[in-house]
Amino acid sequence: MRGPKPLLTLDKSADSCDWKAMETEVKICGLTKPEDIDAALAAGADWIGFVFFAKSPRSLSVARAVDLAAPARGRVGIVALTVDAQDDLIDEIARDLKPDFIQLHGSETPERTAEIRSRFHLRTVKALGIGERADLDKASLYAGHVERLLLDARPPKDATRPGGNGAAFDWRLLEGFEPGMAWFLSGGLNGDNIGAALAATSAPAVDVSSGVERAPGEKDPAEIARFVAAVRAHDARCEGAEDARPAANAAPVAAA
């Protein structure tokens, strides 16, 4: 965890931005149809996610994901999402889909996470359910065992799945959050609130599923485009702000 950011607090409007030079990465999760892939690629997403969890309306077979991923491979990162999966499913995913990341969205321990990474040679994203500040402390347990974290809302009590519920958590909990690795902000994001979410958290990457759907499991290409455009608009505003930042905060200029 780092201390408060030097220039801005979390009490920010949707127009605010921290000084950051890099584009925010966007992951669209839970794609099930070729049109979904087309929409994510056309919108300029960075990552696409496939869900392998039978209770999800977005769940699909590995074979189906292999077909869907074909036109996207090399153009965006491919993420395979599992929930406390057994080795045989992970083996099939690693062998056939060859994802860029496996997202572990269950209660996988740091030890199990490390085991999956080394046994299947997969880069890992560990999802953490956030409901209170103490939940963020779990991030340090995974340091060195995962490449990235994904912060999602804790599922509602009656939920039948641990993610993809359209539930947000209190972004103010992230004040000072610095896990020492890349992370995705997730949970209840959509085209209306993503600007405010980025202004509040300066997340380096964001992830969305139900916020770009017309019904559970049915992606809406227009909402995908609107979501990515809102992220890019935020980045463009921040790039302008960075140009205008005070000299004392500017990055060092390389000597000619």
Ligand SMILES: O=C(O)c1ccccc1NCC(=O)[C@H](O)[C@H](O)COP(=O)(O)O
């Ligand atoms: O999407 C699902 O159905 C799902 C099922 C089981 C575990 C995780 C799942 N989704 C994980 C994601 O990465 C979602 O994008 C994330 O939870 C945000 O979802 P939403 O709040 O619907 O945008």
